[in-house]
Amino acid sequence: MRIASRPLARAGVTARSHFLMTLGVLVLGLVTAGCEDKHIGRPCLTNADAGSVGASGGQVAIVSSPNLQCPSRICLLPADESTAGQNHDGPFCTYACNSDDDCSDGETGNKSDPNDTRCKGNFICAIATTTGPFCCQKYCICHDFVYVPPGGLTTPLACEPGSSTCDNVH
Numbered sequence: 001m002r003i004a005s006r007p008l009a010r011a012g013v014t015a016r017s018h019f020l021m022t023l024g025v026l027v028l029g030l031v032t033a034g035c036e037d038k039h040i041g042r043p044c045l046t047n048a049d050a051g052s053v054g055a056s057g058g059q060v061a062i063v064s065s066p067n068l069q070c071p072s073r074i075c076l077l078p079a080d081e082s083t084a085g086q087n088h089d090g091p092f093c094t095y096a097c098n099s100d101d102d103c104s105d106g107e108t109g110n111k112s113d114p115n116d117t118r119c120k121g122n123f124i125c126a127i128a129t130t131t132g133p134f135c136c137q138k139y140c141i142c143h144d145f146v147y148v149p150p151g152g153l154t155t156p157l158a159c160e161p162g163s164s165t166c167d168n169v170h
Contacts (some may be wrong), residue, residue, distance in 0.1 A: 025073055037071070040140045041107035041119050042093040044075035062091065063128040063139075069093065078145045092118075094139040097125035103140035119144050130158035136168040 012149035060079055065077035070093030077091035097103055103125055108119030121143030127140045136159035146153075157163055 025098065029167075037104065038140075039071050039093045039094045039107065040095050040103055040123055041071065041142065043118070044069040044091050044093050046075050046091045063132070063134040064091070064133070067093075072096065074139065076128055076139055078140065078141050080145050089157050092142065094128075094141065097138050097140050100107045100124050106142070107138055109117070124148070124153075126153055127156060127159055130156050130166070134168075136142060136164060 011086055042141065044064075046067075046069055047060045062077040063074040064077075065165040066073040070074060072095045074094050074096070075091050094103065100123075103123035106119065106123035108122070109116040109120055111120050119142035123140040124143050125138050126141045126144060126146055127136055128141060136156075159166060159169055161169055
């Protein structure tokens with residue numbers, strides 16, 4: 001039995017091509033993984049009774065989770081702390097955050113269309129509620145809902161370590 005000692009020229013090219021293609025797919029995967037669309041601002045439905053929401057006068061935040069309409073599984077109808085008295089479209093998908101930069105890709109409405117009641121401003125990272133299972137957690141909230149005093153937002157006393165009864169505060 002005789003075995004060929006001649007190397008196959010095409011085998012080297014094929015292996016190299018396969019390696020480069022695999023490397024390209026990995027790089028593309030890493031690049032697109034950083035571009036996740038969180039769909040912050042996408043309209044969603046909470047599992048709260050519409051009558052109870054209206055009865056609160058917009059002063060109660062409602063967090064609905066798990067919510068399959070949102071990639072983060074969190075739908076938020078924040079308490080309306082704004083002084084503008086705007087008509088908002090209702091609850092929207094949100095995302096847990098640490099800074100306003102985490103909310104920079106939020107979906108907003110058409111600023112020049114008065115009939116478009118979706119968020120007109122940007123999204124900011126703020127505490128949505130100081131009670132319940134989501135208390136003291138920061139979420140991306142439409143700036144239209146939040147009053148930001150001069151000097152910026154501060155942490156509510158109910159969320160300060162040592163003062164809080166919230167399970168989320170350590």
